[in-house]
Amino acid sequence: MNREDTQADSARDGTASPGELSTKPELDLDQFLPYRLNSLADRISQALAQLYEERYQLNIAQWRVLAWLSHCDELTAKKVCTYTNMDKARVSRAIQALEERGLITRTPSPRDQRLHDLHLTAAGQAMLAELIPEAQAWEAELVATLTAGEYRDLLNVMRKLERQLERIG
Amino acid sequence: MNREDTQADSARDGTASPGELSTKPELDLDQFLPYRLNSLADRISQALAQLYEERYQLNIAQWRVLAWLSHCDELTAKKVCTYTNMDKARVSRAIQALEERGLITRTPSPRDQRLHDLHLTAAGQAMLAELIPEAQAWEAELVATLTAGEYRDLLNVMRKLERQLERIG
DNA sequence: GACAACTAGTTTCAACAGCAACTATGCTCC
DNA sequence: GGAGCATAGTTGCTGTTGAAACTAGTTGTC
Numbered sequence: 492m493n494r495e496d497t498q499a500d501s502a503r504d505g506t507a508s509p510g511e512l513s514t515k516p517e518l519d520l521d522q523f524l525p526y527r528l529n530s531l532a533d534r535i536s537q538a539l540a541q542l543y544e545e546r547y548q549l550n551i552a553q554w555r556v557l558a559w560l561s562h563c564d565e566l567t568a569k570k571v572c573t574y575t576n577m578d579k580a581r582v583s584r585a586i587q588a589l590e591e592r593g594l595i596t597r598t599p600s601p602r603d604q605r606l607h608d609l610h611l612t613a614a615g616q617a618m619l620a621e622l623i624p625e626a627q628a629w630e631a632e633l634v635a636t637l638t639a640g641e642y643r644d645l646l647n648v649m650r651k652l653e654r655q656l657e658r659i660g
Numbered sequence: 661m662n663r664e665d666t667q668a669d670s671a672r673d674g675t676a677s678p679g680e681l682s683t684k685p686e687l688d689l690d691q692f693l694p695y696r697l698n699s700l701a702d703r704i705s706q707a708l709a710q711l712y713e714e715r716y717q718l719n720i721a722q723w724r725v726l727a728w729l730s731h732c733d734e735l736t737a738k739k740v741c742t743y744t745n746m747d748k749a750r751v752s753r754a755i756q757a758l759e760e761r762g763l764i765t766r767t768p769s770p771r772d773q774r775l776h777d778l779h780l781t782a783a784g785q786a787m788l789a790e791l792i793p794e795a796q797a798w799e800a801e802l803v804a805t806l807t808a809g810e811y812r813d814l815l816n817v818m819r820k821l822e823r824q825l826e827r828i829g
Numbered sequence: 830g831a832c833a834a835c836t837a838g839t840t841t842c843a844a845c846a847g848c849a850a851c852t853a854t855g856c857t858c859c
Numbered sequence: 860g861g862a863g864c865a866t867a868g869t870t871g872c873t874g875t876t877g878a879a880a881c882t883a884g885t886t887g888t889c
Contacts, residue, residue, distance in 0.1 A: 515785070516792040517731035520724065520744070524799055524815075525704045530745060531818055532701035534825055535694045550845085555689065562686035569867060575689070576699065578847055583869060605854045605867040623685040629828075630693055636824045637817060645817050646693075648810050649700055655805045656703055659798075719875085738837060747877050752839060774837040774884045 539629065547622055552577060552585035554622075556609075560595065561619050566609045567600070594618060708798065716791055721746060721754035723791075725778075729764065730788050735778045736769070763787060 520526045536551070543549040549557070555575045560566055571582045586609065589595045594615035600606040611619070634642055689695045705720065712718040718726070724744050729735055740751045755778065758764045763784035769775040780788070803811055 515730075516789055518727045518788075518792045518795065519731060520727050523727075523795075524803060525701075525708050526724070526727075527815070527818060528697075529701040529705045531822055531825075532694075532698040534745070535821075536698045538825065538829065539694050552846090555695075558687045558689050558692075558695075562688060567867080572867095576703070579868065580848080580870080581846060583867095584845090587869090603855070603867085607868075619687075620685055623687045626687065626692075632828050633821065633824055634693060636820050641813070641817050641820075644810070644813055646696075648806060648814050649696060651805050651810075652704070652802065653700055655802055656700075656707065659801050660707065721876095736837080741837095748838070749840080749877065750875085752837095753875090756839090772837085772885070776838075 539626065542625065542629065547618060552581050553589055556582065556585050556589060557594070557615065557619055560609060560611050561623065567606045708795065711794065711798065716787060721750050722758055725751065725754050725758060726763065726784065726788055729778060729780050730792065736775045
């Protein structure tokens with residue numbers, strides 16, 4: 492409940508080791524949330540990316556497109572961009588690669604010729620039927636040490652941070 | 661306390677919406693911790709990177725080297741690599757750039773000619789004296805909505821995840 | 830003390846991401 | 860209905876990154 496020993500405090504006085512002159516600001520990256528969070532997310536991402544890459548030759552962008560396709564029947568490149576916060580060029584190339592491999596189809600929308608409707612092929616479905624349970628199993632193992640409460644609270648705090656992030660830009 | 665509504669459960673039966681046939685595995689990325697975490701960390705990182713970049717012309721790698729230098733008197737490229745988990749090529753380039761800008765010095769260690777001791781110059785110190793408080797203020801604002809307990813628990817859970825990550829590779 | 834094995838750091842190279850320019854289509858408003 | 864603007868998606872270009880090859884210096888072994 493008290494925050495005396497958190498980074499918020501050291502942010503105020505700028506000291507990390509006692510006895511240090513406070514005229515020399517230090518930053519302990521291990522106590523700096525943006526760094527810690529990024530470091531953790533990076534390592535998780537990289538571990539998973541290895542799974543996608545080695546066993547299915549998918550990079551992260553391609554994997555994300557497939558994941559969204561797994562539960563969206565109407566999907567376009569634009570939607571993928573907004574959902575995943577990826578650059579449209581990156582999405583475009585991911586879609587191209589997936590189409591060339593025959594995992595998805597890409598047909599101009601009859602309603603609006605600028606849009607292309609994306610759909611999984613049978614091969615794409617089959618690959619996801621293998622890949623998704625593996626990814627979920629991996630995640631389950633990752634969070635296995637967390638209690639249900641910890642897991643719920645983590646998601647909660649992340650939501651709070653996301654909201655605050657939007658507020659402060 | 662119950663986990664019925666967490667992703668761990670949907671990982672088990674593979675359904676996201678009720679009534680769905682369980683033969684079609686879906687993955688809701690919004691409920692998938694690796695993705696959520698990465699997405700959040702990315703946005704935080706990018707927001708901060710903008711601060712470094714716009715006002716100080718530093719990229720993330722350079723900033724990390726400086727941050728470590730702010731509280732390590734004896735630092736080498738190798739140490740930066742292990743501390744920050746960055747590739748040694750990336751670290752090498754960051755150090756090169758910082759040296760060219762006169763923010764750090766890089767002298768061969770008298771003990772071992774392969775190593776290079778890194779030190780902040782006066783200019784580097786001065787820049788950090790400005791930059792670090794700004795970064796800490798930004799972080800303080802980011803976590804301002806969290807209670808002390810939430811903040812502490814977040815760090816705790818992150819530590820747990822890190823440990824588990826090492827275990828499962 | 831020389832040869833092999835190792836380590837710190839740099840450089841080269843290929844892949845990729847992101848920006849910006851571009852094409853093609855659709856929309857609005859006079 | 861056509862001029863101007865907006866939108867979806869593609870492509871060219873540039874900079875960054877990471878893997879691997881490479882250099883230079885060190886340690887261990889005989």
